[in-house]
Amino acid sequence: MKRRVKRRRGEKSTLCNKPIIVIRIQGKQDMHPTTRKHLLSLGLRKIFSAVFVKPTDGVMAKLARVEPYVTYGYPNLKSIKELIYKKGHAKIDRRKVPLTDNNLIEQELGRFGIVCIEDMVHQIENVGPYFMEVVRFMWPFELNKPADGLKGLKNRFKDGGDSGDREDLINELINKMN
Incomplete structure (x- = not known):
């Protein structure tokens, strides 16, 4: 966890004007207290809960710190509507x-x-x-566990796992969990 935060990565310098949905995918076992506080400040108290956040520098820094425990991305209009109507x-x-x-x-x-x-x-x-x-x-959305499960909780999405930034591919996960 420490190395992940300290390691420099090429970050996007411009933040887009699209909402970010953050979904918690891991429990609290072996979690650092600071990480737990960041998750609570985002409103993610339970596993498979989801919230919308505004893309700011502070939020992106929080997401970098809790990346092993969450997945996030940019939802489309269809996913936003379905979430609010079904689980709102x-x-x-x-x-x-x-x-x-x-x-x-x-x-x-x-x-x-x-x-x-x-x-x-x-x-x-x-x-x-x-x-x-x-x-x-709004109350945080309580999503269902995906039917086919999650493949690699510890690995980042780019490396074939589930945690981290999914960008527009978050819509597929929302459809499975909705």
Whole structure:
């Protein structure tokens, strides 16, 4: 873990304006306390939970530190919609409430001009001005274990494993886990 963080890699200098979905794929066994704190700050408390994050330098640094425990990439519109409609839940008064009613969304996010699920999808897809408010309003997605399992948890995706940056190939994993 230490060598992975210290090792210099060619990083992308320009951050694109697309949301990143982060999926936790490993448990907490043999995990450093700092790594656990980074996962908790991303909102990934359980295995196979997923969250949307805004691509900033700070988030990319966190993802580099927790890379062996997560996989991440850039979801397309279809994957974002399916996740929100199938697995979407809201945080209301510290309770988990399914996103079934637009009145619920209008009460909580109406002051930002977000009145329905489609507005939430639009904010997430375009990393709009109220992206963070929408993400804070939503409970982390609880995905299913993939039917065919994960091939190599310890190895990076580029090296034939599962952890790390998948870029646009994250959509295939989301479809398996949804």
